[in-house]
Amino acid sequence: MNIGTASEQSRLPVKTIRYYEDIGLVRPLRSENGYRDFSDANLQTLKFLQRARSLGFSIEECRELLSLYEDGNRASADVKAITQSKIVEIDRKIDELKSLKKVLTTLSDACHGDSRPTCPIIDDLAGMGEPDRDMRGRS
Amino acid sequence: MNIGTASEQSRLPVKTIRYYEDIGLVRPLRSENGYRDFSDANLQTLKFLQRARSLGFSIEECRELLSLYEDGNRASADVKAITQSKIVEIDRKIDELKSLKKVLTTLSDACHGDSRPTCPIIDDLAGMGEPDRDMRGRS
DNA sequence: TTAGGGCCTCCAGTCACTGGAAGGTCAATC
DNA sequence: GATTGACCTTCCAGTGACTGGAGGCCCTAA
Structure with missing residues (x-):
């Protein structure tokens, strides 16, 4: 086709x-x-x-899964391991997003959201709030 | 410096x-x-x-926030709007990840995970489970 | 004088596509 | 037979947000 x-x-x-x-x-x-x-x-x-x-x-994981798929002798444990590490990764991402949401919600709630220039969100971003998170050395 | x-x-x-x-x-x-x-x-x-x-x-959002930051006359409502749309976006991502996790967990639980080649995860990927999700036309 | 570390630019690579240009092929219609 | 339009081809460039590396200049201290 x-x-x-x-x-x-x-x-x-x-x-x-x-x-x-x-x-x-x-x-x-x-x-x-x-x-x-x-x-x-x-x-x-x-x-x-x-x-x-x-x-x-990911594409590379797909490649691995495909070769397991095509290998009639693969062990199901191999596939399960890949799947479970994926689940752990997803959990980590969910946690990250949740804590992100928490900060943003706090900021948003504190902002009166009108035409005045005073804005707690901007103040926080400008470093007048909590200390910064370190972004160096991320993998 | x-x-x-x-x-x-x-x-x-x-x-x-x-x-x-x-x-x-x-x-x-x-x-x-x-x-x-x-x-x-x-x-x-x-x-x-x-x-x-x-x-x-995102970088473009940062650019926008920065110009609001530098504009002493900005309205806090503008900043709040950006922040809130970000929160909605995060919620959407969390939901997506949760449903992803659900499917993977179901698959993983169904897999005996030993040295036998029979594997429900692979079977599902090969289309012997639920119907496929449509990936065409994503933005 | 030499070693090292910090700084510079520029180019290429990452991931997983996506868009677009320029052009060949096919089936149907005029 | 010509034309239209859909479908197919390759190749190149762009996305986002960096990151790595090569090759080379600058500065300080021993």
Whole structure:
């Protein structure tokens, strides 16, 4: 099938599919006219990628999962480990966002929000509030 | 002061400060030897940026906040509006992450996680579970 | 004088695409 | 047969917010 059909079936944008070919995640054959020709197996791969990406796996994690997917002898423990580290990561992100929200909410609540120039939010950003967080040396 | 000192005081990496100059967020003078020379006002700006970025404001939002910061006549309502839309955005992200976590947890719980090749996670990714989410047309 | 650390610019890479230009192919219609 | 328009191709550049590295100048201290 052509890329347009593969896009519909996999629910991935055409550009993304080309990109996935570029980085070696899928290897469709070519028709005589130069068009990509996706087999059913290729389509399966694309669907797999669509689902894994939508679940927050990075491209490199997808590559790893794909090779496990294609390896009939893989251990389910390997897949479970990747999934669980993803869950830990998500928890960390949620916590970060929550504490971020807390600060912003406090600031927003303290701001009268009218036409006067006095603004506790700006004052805080200008360093008149809590001490700064250190941003150096982040990975 | 030199960039190294400014980095320490603002808790921003040296490279980041140079980048902020590149994109016009801060405009230090230059010493005769070509070194950047940061004034106290420049340092205030850097600290402001550090704090605003750590609170999740984008560079463009920082630019906007900075101009409000520098405008003695701004209305606090403007700042509050930006802050509140940020809070809404954070809530949306938290919800997304939560539902992501739910799916992954369900999958992980269903996986026996041993050396056998049978793996419900892989099966789900391969499309043997729920229908795919549509990824086309995302902004 | 030499070593080191700090500073400079410029270029390239990150991640995962996305947009656009320029052009070939195909099927249907006039 | 010509034309239209959808679909396909490649290639290049841009996104956001930095980060890393090369190559080289400047400054201070031993």
